[in-house]
Amino acid sequence: GNSVTQMEGPVTLSEEAFLTINCTYTATGYPSLFWYVQYPGEGLQLLLKATKADDKGSNKGFEATYRKETTSFHLEKGSVQVSDSAVYFCALSDENGGSQGNLIFGKGTKLSVKP
Amino acid sequence: KAGVTQTPRYLIKTRGQQVTLSCSPISGHRSVSWYQQTPGQGLQFLFEYFSETQRNKGNFPGRFSGRQFSNSRSEMNVSTLELGDSALYLCASSLEDRGWETQYFGPGTRLLVL
Numbered sequence: 113g114n115s116v117t118q119m120e121g122p123v124t125l126s127e128e129a130f131l132t133i134n135c136t137y138t139a140t141g142y143p144s145l146f147w148y149v150q151y152p153g154e155g156l157q158l159l160l161k162a163t164k165a166d167d168k169g170s171n172k173g174f175e176a177t178y179r180k181e182t183t184s185f186h187l188e189k190g191s192v193q194v195s196d197s198a199v200y201f202c203a204l205s206d207e208n209g210g211s212q213g214n215l216i217f218g219k220g221t222k223l224s225v226k227p
Numbered sequence: 228k229a230g231v232t233q234t235p236r237y238l239i240k241t242r243g244q245q246v247t248l249s250c251s252p253i254s255g256h257r258s259v260s261w262y263q264q265t266p267g268q269g270l271q272f273l274f275e276y277f278s279e280t281q282r283n284k285g286n287f288p289g290r291f292s293g294r295q296f297s298n299s300r301s302e303m304n305v306s307t308l309e310l311g312d313s314a315l316y317l318c319a320s321s322l323e324d325r326g327w328e329t330q331y332f333g334p335g336t337r338l339l340v341l
Contacts, residue, residue: 155332217270
C-alpha cells in the first residue's frame, strides 16, 4: 500500500542555518504530495503542496519539489528562524481511498531552532 | 471566516467508558475527516464523511464510529475505551469530497484514558 517515510528527528539547528527534511514515498498512481506543520499545542496547517511531477511547492521560505524519479519530496529552507520550531509532516493523497484514508502521513520530524 | 472547531479540547476518561467528540467544519465545507495522532503510530486516518455519508474508513476497530449531521457538523464516538485510545483526535474539513488540497485542520481534542 501507499506509504510515506520521513527522516527521524529531532532536528536541532541554529538560527539562519539551512534546513532539509527528507521525505520519500511509495504510491501507485499519481498522488499529490504535501507538507504540514504542527506548532506546539495546535492542529496541523498546510505548509505547501505539489500535485504533479516536477512541481515545486513553496510557502514562507520553505520549498519542496515533487521528484517522481526518486519518489521524494524533501522540504528545504535556506535560513530557519526560531519561529519555525515545530513538527513537520510529509503526506500524500491516497487517490484510491481504500482503507488507508484520504491522506497518509509520515511519522513527523520535530525541528528545534536555537537562537 | 471561523476555522474548524473541536470540542471539548481536553478530556479525561477511564477504561470502559465511552466518549463523544464534536467537530464543526468551516462554514460551507461538506467533507469532514477524522484522524488519530499518537506518539507511537503517528497520524492515522479514522473516517471521512461527506454530505452525511461515510465515504471512507481507516483500519480501526468497530468501537470507533462517527456520523455527520445535515449542517455538516460531525461527531465521533469511541465505546469501551482502552488505554491505547489516549491520543490527539484531529478533525479536518474541506469543501469537496476527498478535497485534500483544501483540507483545514482543527486544533484537536486531547483524550486521556486512565
